[in-house]
Amino acid sequence: MTIKAWQGPSTIDGKDIMAVVSCEKQASRNGKTGDMVQVAFFSTAERPVVAAHKTGDDESVCGSCPLRPKVWTKEVSKKPCYVGVHWMAAQWAAAMRLGEDLGAAVGAMGAKPVRFGQYGNMSSVLRAVAERLLEGASKWTLYEHEWMKPENQWLRHFAMASVHSEHQAITAQRMGWRTFRNREEGEPLLDTECQCPYETRGVQCKDCLLCDGKRKGPKKDKRKSVAVYTHGG
Numbered sequence: 157m158t159i160k161a162w163q164g165p166s167t168i169d170g171k172d173i174m175a176v177v178s179c180e181k182q183a184s185r186n187g188k189t190g191d192m193v194q195v196a197f198f199s200t201a202e203r204p205v206v207a208a209h210k211t212g213d214d215e216s217v218c219g220s221c222p223l224r225p226k227v228w229t230k231e232v233s234k235k236p237c238y239v240g241v242h243w244m245a246a247q248w249a250a251a252m253r254l255g256e257d258l259g260a261a262v263g264a265m266g267a268k269p270v271r272f273g274q275y276g277n278m279s280s281v282l283r284a285v286a287e288r289l290l291e292g293a294s295k296w297t298l299y300e301h302e303w304m305k306p307e308n309q310w311l312r313h314f315a316m317a318s319v320h321s322e323h324q325a326i327t328a329q330r331m332g333w334r335t336f337r338n339r340e341e342g343e344p345l346l347d348t349e350c351q352c353p354y355e356t357r358g359v360q361c362k363d364c365l366l367c368d369g370k371r372k373g374p375k376k377d378k379r380k381s382v383a384v385y386t387h388g389g
């Protein structure tokens with residue numbers, strides 16, 4: 157089931173984007189994440205594959221991510237963004253035909269853990285919309301590339317700062333984020349990091365849920381940040 161949660165101007169570049177929730181009745185066969193509700197942010201200008209590889213309209217939702225196919229270089233990682241934009245054509249087309257229903261989208265998130273940012277940044281939608289979506293989920297994972305912007309600091313309690321170097325990880329951690337870092341084989345872990353349990357023990361995201369930001373509250377969140385081996389994402 158595909159639900160268009162919201163459509164409106166991107167906070168990144170003002171162009172039209174949409175937030176799309178996908179919740180299948182049958183269990184997802186994604187081996188890494190396991191069965192999760194998926195939330196993606198798309199440019200409405202073009203199909204995701206065209207936006208990412210031809211027009212660059214993915215900037216409206218991906219922002220400054222250096223793995224965008226139009227800007228990626230080998231200095232950043234071995235491969236560009238690994239997200240399978242080819243496979244999102246049907247999801248994008250279905251959502252383009254729908255009207256907005258934020259209430260239904262929020263309601264669809266109660267049954268399973270939620271993978272926010274299946275594609276795109278949560279910060280690309282209005283904060284009020286992002287907050288409604290987050291309220292609907294009791295368990296989630298979320299990654300944010302626009303972690304350095306002052307207006308996105310509130311998201312550190314819900315999202316991992318997506319970083320691509322030790323320097324970026326240390327900077328984001330000093331700003332109060334937990335981080336999610338791509339590292340090459342042989343590159344050491346920081347003291348503040350652990351290796352993704354999927355890579356060490358085959359634990360799926362739906363059961364692990366380490367990537368849900370830095371918890372607020374009286375108790376300090378002592379969980380480590382996460383590193384993964386570079387797979388292009």
Ligand code: SF4
Nearest residue numbers: 352361364365366367
């Ligand atoms: S640390 Fe856990 S939640 Fe994060 S990517 Fe790895 S398995 Fe998924």
